Amino acid sequence: MTRRPFIAGNWKMHQTGASARVLVAEIRAAIPPHSYANVDVVLCPPYTALASVAQAIAGSELQLGAQDVSAHEWGAYTAQISAPMLLEFGTRYVIVGHSECRAYFDQHDEQINAKVRRCLQHGLIPIVAVGETHEEHVAGKARERVTGQIREAFAGVASGDVERAVVAYEPLWAIGSGTSDTPEQAASVIAAIRSAVPGLERARCLYGGSMKPENAAALLAQPEIDGGLIGGASLNAHSFAQIVDHARKAVAAS
Numbered sequence: 182m183t184r185r186p187f188i189a190g191n192w193k194m195h196q197t198g199a200s201a202r203v204l205v206a207e208i209r210a211a212i213p214p215h216s217y218a219n220v221d222v223v224l225c226p227p228y229t230a231l232a233s234v235a236q237a238i239a240g241s242e243l244q245l246g247a248q249d250v251s252a253h254e255w256g257a258y259t260a261q262i263s264a265p266m267l268l269e270f271g272t273r274y275v276i277v278g279h280s281e282c283r284a285y286f287d288q289h290d291e292q293i294n295a296k297v298r299r300c301l302q303h304g305l306i307p308i309v310a311v312g313e314t315h316e317e318h319v320a321g322k323a324r325e326r327v328t329g330q331i332r333e334a335f336a337g338v339a340s341g342d343v344e345r346a347v348v349a350y351e352p353l354w355a356i357g358s359g360t361s362d363t364p365e366q367a368a369s370v371i372a373a374i375r376s377a378v379p380g381l382e383r384a385r386c387l388y389g390g391s392m393k394p395e396n397a398a399a400l401l402a403q404p405e406i407d408g409g410l411i412g413g414a415s416l417n418a419h420s421f422a423q424i425v426d427h428a429r430k431a432v433a434a435s
């Protein structure tokens with residue numbers, strides 16, 4: 182691993198403000214402070230728990246991320262949350278284009294590109310999520326699908342900004358399924374992602390989709406894989422801390 186590892190917990194629609202405080206306390210106890218010297222560790226709670234997580238991580242090196250952002254700055258967009266609103270809590274990262282947002286909220290590539298630009302305009306770092314369906318996977322179309330999504334997401338973005346972004350390759354069929362992609366296959370799709378847009382060769386590219394303590398070491402041993410976007414396993418402090426530890430060891434071994 183040549184870039185600084187990056188482990189992010191995507192809590193999805195789990196945790197109230199109160200339960201989030203408890204989970205953060207457990208995560209703080211489970212991750213030894215020296216780990217942060219070599220790994221970026223980010224928590225992405227639901228919007229309503231951002232304030233309590235911001236408070237609960239104070240004094241630690243845990244960092245805050247959100248799960249989405251509006252493409253708009255302000256205005257008559259009922260139910261939406263803007264970049265300046267996220268910044269108020271000390272948010273640094275935003276997951277953009279998660280497959281659940283694409284599928285359930287009909288977010289399309291053009292909107293995702295607008296969200297990426299809005300993040301970068303405000304100094305927020307987008308974690309751009311891409312992935313292929315099971316049908317595309319078996320048809321051998323994974324690379325074509327994800328490189329298309331990546332080109333659209335970064336359309337018109339300067340390579341200096343592209344390089345600051347984070348990409349999460351998350352095959353849809355692996356998310357929440359209990360079975361991850363193979364390390365070799367994930368690494369080869371990520372290699373294709375890196376060559377799709379200038380600047381991505383220096384950006385952090387993560388794997389996501391059923392990453393857990395049992396498979397994290399093998400995935401993170403791939404030089405192309407700089408970390409993970411973790412769903413289910415990030416809701417358990419012990420599992421999440423073990424994945425962070427695998428990332429730390431992967432740097433030490435490289």
Ligand code: PGA
Binds near residue numbers: 355359391413
């Ligand atoms: P999972 O989710 O780790 O539960 O598969 C990953 C994600 O959707 O970001």
